[in-house]
Amino acid sequence: MTDLAALKYTAEHEWVLVEGDTATIGITAYAAGKLGDVVFVELPSVGDAITEGTVIGEIESTKSVGELFAPVNGTISETNDAVVDSPELVNSDPFGAGWMVKVTFTELPAMLSAAEYDALVGE
């Protein structure tokens, strides 16, 4: 069970789990709910250098297309093949099995706390 209070959040409705110099990134349950059933996920490749604020992936539902933004600067160290094969994991377990990528980051920008993110989405 993921401790949601321990995660950092972005205004783009992504969550970030920081462990050492690795950030695990996914989208929030709120974002998954807004998208509806996710049917396609496209992720960057391991080794890609990513820049904070740029688009690094796509998350498509039957109704719409969402973009995955890089919340940090760094290098992709791992991607979640399971979520590419089974995009429904984004809906069923957005904070767990539905994670997207892991990044070896150089520096962490300011992000939202769980309380701040809840306030942002009005929950």
Add this chain to the structure above:
Amino acid sequence: MPDPQRPEPPDPRSDNQRLSPLHQLHVDAGASFTDFAGWQMPVRYSSDLAEHHAVRTSVGLFDLSHMAEIIVTGPDAARALDYALAGKISDIAISQVKYSLLLTPDGGILDDVVVYRTHKNRYGVVANASNRFAVAGALAARAAEFDVTVFDESDGLALLAVQGPDSLAVVENLEGLEPVKPLRELGYYWSTMGTYHGNEIMVGRTGYTGEDGFELYVRVEHGERLWRELMAAGAAYGIVPAGLASRDTLRLEAGMPLYGHELGTDILPAQAGLSRVVNLKKDGDFVGREATEAGPPEDARVLVGLVSEGKRAGRAGYGVYSADDREIGVITSGALSPTLGHPIAMAYVDSLALSEPGGIFIDVRGTRVAASVVPLPFYKRPTTRTQTTEKGTEQ
């Protein structure tokens, strides 16, 4: 349509953030809502894919109370509708239902409508919620020279749709429903009046999903009870409440056009593949006749079905390109088909470009994806003897 207590004049002020008469039931069921033509309607309850599959394989229940119902009644009702609409409405029998178009004088499509002949001189015209006032206004204006009364019953009626292969079993199992004609004897695009716990109801074997199904019209005060009892009647069949997201993917698979996407005042019926809905042989003038007879220019864009491989769907607004990179069209609706598993789309494409060698391509956010033109619909349900299709309704 159930008889109105009295005609209610349309009130444009109320057409903003309106709630269905069943709104609280949707909230209680955990629905997410979307703004649709000024209404807050359920977009999904839990999963739009699950709701889609339920309608294809068993049964789903939709609240469509936002739809507009305009009543045309009087000795000249059939003649007035022959003049106002593209089809020959005077040909349909009592209880029959017909898909038709309301054309502009220039031949463009003001709306697509479903016409129910409920009584000898009484018709119900069901229009899209977004076009309620345009349709009510046009019908009233076009009927002015005829001995008829036109009134907008939209605020007085709730509309629920039971759709899917088990829909007949569910509606037959509905407590309190006494149809004049047994439901299993209704052909597709036929209807019957009846009573529901003693109150008037109209039931049509109609829908917008590509499946067998029924649409039930009652006065708004009976809507909640009808919803609850349909859910109860369908429990043994696994009925699920279904939202507008699944309705959209269902109708897209069935190749059914949606106003604002495939239909609009700048689109002629021939472009939309709806020439058969316009009856040029009927006697007398009708609005849009001259322009329809002239037809669209030879190079006008035409509606086509597109399929592609992979999982990335072209969506409304995405460009369609030739092999030599000319923009030859635009997608009007598109999705990864839940039933078929590959992307499908409807698009308006330059008709002359379709025969060019090299194929056509969809621009999916910067990536060109090869697409093939296929006949519509993308999906056709397995037919049974009770599911005769009304010509002109399904493509």
